[in-house]
Amino acid sequence: MEKLSGLKCKxxxxxxxxxxxxxxxxxxxxxxxxxxYKQIKSHISKEKIKTGPNSQWRYWELLPVETESxxxxxxxxxxxxxxxxxxxxxxxxxxYIKNDAVNPTYxxxxxxxxxxxxxxVELGFDTVACASTGNxxxxxxxxxxxAGIKSFVxxxxxxxxGKIIGAGIYQPNLIGVEGNYDQxxxxxxxxxxxxxxxxxxxxxxxYYAEGSKTLGFEVAEQLGWKAPExxxxxxxxxxxxxxxxxxxxxxxxxxxxGKVRTKxxxxxxxxxxxxxxxxxxxxxxxxxxxxxxxxKSLAIGNPADGYYAWKTMKETGGFAETVNDEExxxxxxxxxxxxxxxxxxxxxxxxxxxxxxxxxxxxxKDELTVAFITGxxxxxxxxxxxxxxxPKKIAPTLKAFTEEFQRM
Amino acid sequence: xxxxQLDLIFPEDLVKQPVIWEMSKKFDVIFNIRRARVTETxxxxxxxxxxxxxxxDKAVEWLRKKGIKVKPVTHDVLE
Numbered sequence: 001m002e003k004l005s006g007l008k009c010k011x012x013x014x015x016x017x018x019x020x021x022x023x024x025x026x027x028x029x030x031x032x033x034x035x036x037y038k039q040i041k042s043h044i045s046k047e048k049i050k051t052g053p054n055s056q057w058r059y060w061e062l063l064p065v066e067t068e069s070x071x072x073x074x075x076x077x078x079x080x081x082x083x084x085x086x087x088x089x090x091x092x093x094x095x096y097i098k099n100d101a102v103n104p105t106y107x108x109x110x111x112x113x114x115x116x117x118x119x120x121v122e123l124g125f126d127t128v129a130c131a132s133t134g135n136x137x138x139x140x141x142x143x144x145x146x147a148g149i150k151s152f153v154x155x156x157x158x159x160x161x162g163k164i165i166g167a168g169i170y171q172p173n174l175i176g177v178e179g180n181y182d183q184x185x186x187x188x189x190x191x192x193x194x195x196x197x198x199x200x201x202x203x204x205x206x207y208y209a210e211g212s213k214t215l216g217f218e219v220a221e222q223l224g225w226k227a228p229e230x231x232x233x234x235x236x237x238x239x240x241x242x243x244x245x246x247x248x249x250x251x252x253x254x255x256x257x258g259k260v261r262t263k264x265x266x267x268x269x270x271x272x273x274x275x276x277x278x279x280x281x282x283x284x285x286x287x288x289x290x291x292x293x294x295x296k297s298l299a300i301g302n303p304a305d306g307y308y309a310w311k312t313m314k315e316t317g318g319f320a321e322t323v324n325d326e327e328x329x330x331x332x333x334x335x336x337x338x339x340x341x342x343x344x345x346x347x348x349x350x351x352x353x354x355x356x357x358x359x360x361x362x363x364x365k366d367e368l369t370v371a372f373i374t375g376x377x378x379x380x381x382x383x384x385x386x387x388x389x390x391p392k393k394i395a396p397t398l399k400a401f402t403e404e405f406q407r408m
Numbered sequence: 409x410x411x412x413q414l415d416l417i418f419p420e421d422l423v424k425q426p427v428i429w430e431m432s433k434k435f436d437v438i439f440n441i442r443r444a445r446v447t448e449t450x451x452x453x454x455x456x457x458x459x460x461x462x463x464x465d466k467a468v469e470w471l472r473k474k475g476i477k478v479k480p481v482t483h484d485v486l487e
């Protein structure tokens with residue numbers, strides 16, 4: 001029996017073969033990967049995982065690929081750091097930071113892209129593609145290069161130069177689309193339906209999304225084989241949260257950890273908060289919005305997994321909160337200053353919301369809490385250019401330094 | 409014939425109106441409802457529309473002008 005059972009509709013439960021499909025032909029609900037857990041249970045163990053590679057592929061049994069020759073740049077198994085200084089500042093005694101900013105292309109997207117491209121190649125594709133404004137573009141370009149296959153990366157034509165360089169250096173086919181975000185979204189869906197490519201977050205999405213489960217697996221393993229009591233996760237499409245939850249539940253089901261009682265709290269920027277708004281309005285329908293925030297990597301106005309993230313927060317007793325642009329920058333600064341981690345704007349959102357939840361008692365001081373930092377600050381330097389220490393200019397003499405030192 | 413698989417989000421004031429019936433009277437499109445959810449303040453309809461390209465575009469534009477948010481079932485793919 002294979003570990004992959006197939007694909008299953010998240011809405012109506014209809015089953016499909018594990019091909020490059022993503023929407024249920026009956027109810028148009030999203031498809032997700034289904035596994036033969038009985039077979040997996042007979043193979044997986046803590047000991048086996050511990051002797052696996054120091055990457056997300058130590059959880060190969062629970063990832064949706066058949067090959068053992070995976071396309072990996074060593075993504076995952078990133079540090080889980082006890083955040084004593086930040087915890088002290090926020091009054092949290094058991095706070096941890098999962099630092100996923102140190103992946104090969106400096107964001108958690110490497111996890112999902114590694115899975116997506118491995119699966120795409122084993123399904124016979126020779127071209128991968130994505131539509132992106134940043135992190136995903138970098139990751140698809142890098143992994144496409146490493147896999148030795150063609151890659152097409154669609155970006156809005158006016159994307160900042162820094163982000164174009166971050167992807168362009170890997171020499172993908174970069175296509176700048178003249179149009180607003182809605183038009184780019186529509187075009188890419190049409191291209192995915194027309195060209196025989198592996199569009200990582202469209203027709204390969206069921207496999208791609210599974211990569212995020214490994215964040216849940218790792219945190220549980222790094223905590224000594226147990227789930228945290230509370231997690232704070234940035235919400236863009238909502239997929240990250242739902243998959244971390246799925247990962248923890250799989251570990252629970254397979255007997256690798258105890259019962260999962262983790263509260264899942266979500267973080268969005270005020271300028272793009274469709275999921276948090278639905279949570280606060282207690283509405284299971286997530287209404288699309290037009291994004292206007294400095295947290296570009298979270299600026300998804302019509303999130304594909306918004307409803308499922310909403311459901312996760314409600315089901316687990318978690319919370320949802322937003323922060324404004326100033327609070328995002330403050331969040332980035334505080335994390336750097338207290339824990340030595342320079343995160344991008346999405347991390348600023350997470351830390352800002354973590355602070356709000358702690359200050360209002362929604363995270364208890366003794367709750368074992370993990371905040372997920374998903375991207376590196378070097379990618380969004382312009383956002384914090386006004387918040388960094390400036391050099392104090394002095395003449396090249398000991399006297400000048402001594403005088404400056406006395407003023408410090 | 410082309411087809412569009414769409415996710416329609418209705419504002420509260422349109423939830424009780426027969427908007428889809430009205431659309432099908434105005435435009436030569438075939439609709440096929442696949443899934444729906446209604447709450448106190450909003451409604452969501454997952455639907456397939458079949459017709460020629462020009463008529464489909466006009467029907468979608470008409471829905472938008474009514475105040476309905478019309479999105480592909482894939483949602484946003486620009487990440």
